[in-house]
Amino acid sequence: MAHEPMEPSESDTDSATETLISPSPGSEALDAGRLATDAGTTEPVIQARDVSVYYNDDRALNSVTMDIPKNRVTAMVGPSGCGKSTFLRCINRMNDLIDAARVEGELLFEGKNVYDDDVDPVVLRRRIGMVFQAPNPFPKSIYDNVAYGPKIQGDTRNLDERVERALKGAALWDEVKDQLDSSGLDLSGGQQQRLCIARAIAVDPDVILMDEPASALDPVATSKIEDLIADLAEEYTVVIVTHNMQQAARISDKTAVFLTGGNLAEFDDTAKIFENPENQEVEDYITGKFG
Amino acid sequence: MPRNEYQADLEALRDDVLYMSEVVAERLRDGLDALERKDEALARQVIEGDTEVNDMYLELEQDCTNLIALQQPVASDLRFIAASFNIITDLERIGDLATNLGEYATEAEQDVFPDVDIQLIGEKTLDMLDRAMTAYAGDRPQICYEVAKTDDELDELCEAASEIVVRDLIDTERAESEDITTLMADVSRLSLTIRDLERVGDHTVNIAARTLYMIENNDELIY
Numbered sequence A: 001m002a003h004e005p006m007e008p009s010e011s012d013t014d015s016a017t018e019t020l021i022s023p024s025p026g027s028e029a030l031d032a033g034r035l036a037t038d039a040g041t042t043e044p045v046i047q048a049r050d051v052s053v054y055y056n057d058d059r060a061l062n063s064v065t066m067d068i069p070k071n072r073v074t075a076m077v078g079p080s081g082c083g084k085s086t087f088l089r090c091i092n093r094m095n096d097l098i099d100a101a102r103v104e105g106e107l108l109f110e111g112k113n114v115y116d117d118d119v120d121p122v123v124l125r126r127r128i129g130m131v132f133q134a135p136n137p138f139p140k141s142i143y144d145n146v147a148y149g150p151k152i153q154g155d156t157r158n159l160d161e162r163v164e165r166a167l168k169g170a171a172l173w174d175e176v177k178d179q180l181d182s183s184g185l186d187l188s189g190g191q192q193q194r195l196c197i198a199r200a201i202a203v204d205p206d207v208i209l210m211d212e213p214a215s216a217l218d219p220v221a222t223s224k225i226e227d228l229i230a231d232l233a234e235e236y237t238v239v240i241v242t243h244n245m246q247q248a249a250r251i252s253d254k255t256a257v258f259l260t261g262g263n264l265a266e267f268d269d270t271a272k273i274f275e276n277p278e279n280q281e282v283e284d285y286i287t288g289k290f291g
Numbered sequence B: 001m002p003r004n005e006y007q008a009d010l011e012a013l014r015d016d017v018l019y020m021s022e023v024v025a026e027r028l029r030d031g032l033d034a035l036e037r038k039d040e041a042l043a044r045q046v047i048e049g050d051t052e053v054n055d056m057y058l059e060l061e062q063d064c065t066n067l068i069a070l071q072q073p074v075a076s077d078l079r080f081i082a083a084s085f086n087i088i089t090d091l092e093r094i095g096d097l098a099t100n101l102g103e104y105a106t107e108a109e110q111d112v113f114p115d116v117d118i119q120l121i122g123e124k125t126l127d128m129l130d131r132a133m134t135a136y137a138g139d140r141p142q143i144c145y146e147v148a149k150t151d152d153e154l155d156e157l158c159e160a161a162s163e164i165v166v167r168d169l170i171d172t173e174r175a176e177s178e179d180i181t182t183l184m185a186d187v188s189r190l191s192l193t194i195r196d197l198e199r200v201g202d203h204t205v206n207i208a209a210r211t212l213y214m215i216e217n218n219d220e221l222i223y
Helices: A084-091 A121-127 A142-152 A159-169 A189-201 A219-232 A245-251 A270-275 A280-286 B004-037 B040-071 B075-107 B118-138 B141-169 B172-177 B180-216
Strands: A044-055 A058-069 A073-077 A101-109 A128-131 A207-211 A237-241 A254-259 A263-269
Touching: A044 A084, A044 A237, A058 A084, A058 A237, A058 A254, A058 A263, A073 A084, A073 A245, A084 A101, A084 A207, A084 A237, A084 A254, A121 A128, A128 A189, A142 A159, A142 A189, A159 A189, A189 A207, A189 A219, A219 A237, A219 A245, A245 A270, A254 A270, A254 A280, A263 A270, A263 A280, A270 A280, A270 B075, A280 B075, B004 B040, B004 B075, B004 B118, B040 B075, B075 B118, B075 B180, B118 B141, B118 B180, B141 B180
Parallel strands: A073 A237, A073 A254, A128 A207, A207 A237
Antiparallel strands: A044 A058, A044 A101, A254 A263
16 A cells, blocks of 8 residues: 555654644644554544534534544445535535535544634645545646645655555556656546545545545446545545445445435444344335335 | 335245245145155155246246346345245255155055154144244244244154154064064155154244344344
8 A cells, every 4th residue: 555654653642633733844743643543443533423514594414423433434325415425524624615504513533623723624634635526637747636735735755656655555556657747637537536536645644535436437447446445444544425325335334324304314334234224214215215 | 115116026026935835835735645645646746846846946046136136135125035045945945855755655655653643743844834934924023933942842743753763663573573674664764754844844944034034133043
């Protein structure tokens, strides 16, 4: 994978409070929270506590409480308008970009409420990256797409190496290593999406949010993205919104089912959800009797 | 309700599995009757009828495979199909054992041991099969436990019957007074009959166990 192992340091025990505030380019403090826990454990990295979201007076998410485990793939499924994408966008404060949106409750990232006044959303989004439904590479070269994040952070140390690692981490290196100067827009849809994933991991995030990352792709490109997601979970926490329940079943460790009214109806191990859900409405939804 | 065709396919599978169980129960009934009446024609009918059961099994196996491949069932639907897949295997095996009864009926003098009540044992297996399929048809978990309990009674009956046969076999006086070759063949067939009926009971317990899993996601009775 793309990441070199990092040695624990004194700062590993620092609270996330310091890590989300006022970055300085290349600051090690940005990574302070990363090794607070061992990779591979299932302790929560994101904790939602009674999170509700309103668009003006309309409630899109209703008092959601859940723990998203570290280094696991968590899928969010549910019918259109159920609030799953709204919740995803809350995690790295993408909803800040919508004037009418109002968030209540606590959303903790490594113990720190990301909605605290002292949290810098830019730093937050570096540590919690996002991949969108439609591939959206910049109109730049493949190399510059991946190098973009480190460059704007002013951290250009070992840039070639970091670009290569990110492209390898996104399972794209072998396909593009001889054409790094070509435009990212010349790649196929599946390759463009993996380029976007490479761009996201180039800045060493902790969490990668994915909003329907394969919905615009053909089955072959989709299977590559799904394989990649499984690999990514070795290094990162992945949270994915998908309409494709079979995709959720194939790739995730945990599944959250949102139903109408922005309610989190059930959240459990994926095998449990798809073999024996507790909630009858969830059963009806995943078996196609409702929705 | 969305996915109407899929729901109809699931219902059709349940109906077809129940129909297969009725055919198998009829074969078992006929096998027992053929044994009791030494009815060679009925016995032959049972033996020849096994092809029909095997064909049903293959058809239903294909139906289950198609549902899994084409509909990607989950949750209770998945458990229903998985359970049905197992249950048709048990029904097919019970069909094979009924065929064995037909073969024994054509071959031997069965009332050489009048103290062994094969019909009583056979009736118990038929009752167990009927109740296991009732549980499957109507999602009735309690019946699954009852079938498992009845199997203990069946095992006791089979054990007692086997003991009678063995005791008779070691009755040297009788062994000396009769044609030992014929006696050994009869003893062997009767022992196989008892063993086969005991196995029918085991298969009905399997059906009850899979049904309980289907209804409640409870694998308590599976092995």
